[in-house]
Amino acid sequence: MRxxxxxxxxxxxxxEQQLRLLLRHLPVDCDVVTLTGPGPVxxxxxxxxxxxxHLGMRGNRDLAALPRLARIVRRGRYDLVHTHLYRxxxxxxxxxxxxxxxxxxxxxxxxxxxxxxxxxxxxxxxGLYLLGERLGRSTVAVSPTVAARLARWGVPExxxxxxxxxxxxxxxxxxxxxxxxxxxRLGLPAGAFVVGAVGRLVPGKRFDVLLDALRRLPDxxxxxxxxxxxxxxxxxxxxxxxxxxxxxxxxxxxxYLGDGACGPDLxxxxxxxxxxxxxxxxxxxxLAVVEALAAGLPVRYTSCPALEDLPPxxxxxxxxxxxxxxxxxxxxxxxxxxxxxxRTPCEAARHYCITRSAARLMDVYAAVLTAPHTPxxxxxxxxxxxx
Numbered sequence: 001m002r003x004x005x006x007x008x009x010x011x012x013x014x015x016e017q018q019l020r021l022l023l024r025h026l027p028v029d030c031d032v033v034t035l036t037g038p039g040p041v042x043x044x045x046x047x048x049x050x051x052x053x054h055l056g057m058r059g060n061r062d063l064a065a066l067p068r069l070a071r072i073v074r075r076g077r078y079d080l081v082h083t084h085l086y087r088x089x090x091x092x093x094x095x096x097x098x099x100x101x102x103x104x105x106x107x108x109x110x111x112x113x114x115x116x117x118x119x120x121x122x123x124x125x126x127g128l129y130l131l132g133e134r135l136g137r138s139t140v141a142v143s144p145t146v147a148a149r150l151a152r153w154g155v156p157e158x159x160x161x162x163x164x165x166x167x168x169x170x171x172x173x174x175x176x177x178x179x180x181x182x183x184x185r186l187g188l189p190a191g192a193f194v195v196g197a198v199g200r201l202v203p204g205k206r207f208d209v210l211l212d213a214l215r216r217l218p219d220x221x222x223x224x225x226x227x228x229x230x231x232x233x234x235x236x237x238x239x240x241x242x243x244x245x246x247x248x249x250x251x252x253x254x255x256y257l258g259d260g261a262c263g264p265d266l267x268x269x270x271x272x273x274x275x276x277x278x279x280x281x282x283x284x285x286x287l288a289v290v291e292a293l294a295a296g297l298p299v300r301y302t303s304c305p306a307l308e309d310l311p312p313x314x315x316x317x318x319x320x321x322x323x324x325x326x327x328x329x330x331x332x333x334x335x336x337x338x339x340x341x342x343r344t345p346c347e348a349a350r351h352y353c354i355t356r357s358a359a360r361l362m363d364v365y366a367a368v369l370t371a372p373h374t375p376x377x378x379x380x381x382x383x384x385x386x387x
Contacts, residue, residue, distance in 0.1 A: 296343030
């Protein structure tokens with residue numbers, strides 16, 4: 001089987017790094033097209049032996065990219081096209097159909113109740129999404145929570161399959177040597193209690209809540225922010241104005257799989273933490289939380305469908321906290337007061353092993369390659385204007 005994965009970009013992000021990890025475990029000959037910015041994840045894929053093509057789209061309305069993408073699909077003689085993220089799902093599904101490929105799968109990585117990929121949801125976004133969805137055969141949701149949101153939007157439930165994000169358990173296993181080396185490299189004091197936070201630096205992640213919480217905590221607490229994004233400048237200013245900028249470390253974007261040449265990678269940084277805090281009130285999965293649990297970290301979170309969709313007790317040291325600075329300050333102080341615990345992964349982390357997710361995705365591929373195409377009519381709400 002030959003498959004083409006189409007993704008909006010390949011900078012350091014959850015969906016992008018998840019695709020790279022999946023490609024390492026899928027028994028399929030796969031190529032990748034990125035519509036924009038290849039970035040470090042593309043470099044990592046190439047190092048893994050994956051062919052990556054940069055389409056060079058100039059913006060959301062660069063319609064000239066569509067025939068170029070269709071030609072790539074046609075020339076590659078792919079059996080299946082798999083799209084990731086909103087823009088790639090829209091352009092990729094159309095291009096696949098123009099090229100004669102009917103076996104089209106799309107993964108919905110980032111659908112929240114009110115936002116998609118950090119942007120507000122509108123009637124126009126929903127309308128375009130549903131128009132594009134009917135061109136594929138299956139839509140993969142990364143959690144049952146996302147599957148329910150898709151169904152509420154109007155995607156027929158038989159077209160929705162849940163394939164959760166996966167993690168490399170061995171890669172995130174706690175490493176005492178990496179902890180010492182990383183903390184030394186970051187210049188952390190020996191007695192520092194490190195609160196970690198991982199994700200895009202965008203308003204929806206609410207990392208400002210953690211800055212407020214840090215201001216309420218003693219000087220031994222440090223905040224390690226791992227990620228990049230447009231909110232970085234505002235967060236740095238807020239830290240300076242609060243007088244805590246010396247206690248906040250901005251680690252920038254860090255690859256899931258790194259060689260250490262450009263600083264510690266994400267698993268090494270996770271080993272250096274004492275707790276992970278995730279104040280985002282709306283998530284599609286909560287990958288950073290699951291990765292932290294794989295490293296044996298206690299977790300304090302506001303929203304994490306990956307945990308909410310599991311039986312109680314699967315993650316005993318993951319506690320939900322309201323998205324509030326006082327609540328997080330109190331929760332983090334209690335973690336420190338409880339003292340260190342064994343850094344072993346819990347059942348929730350083992351549940352999301354990448355090999356299991358890859359096997360479930362192969363079942364989806366087998367089904368769409370044999371199923372007849374069944375388009376559906378996009379529902380139109382009473383009184384709604386067309387997008």
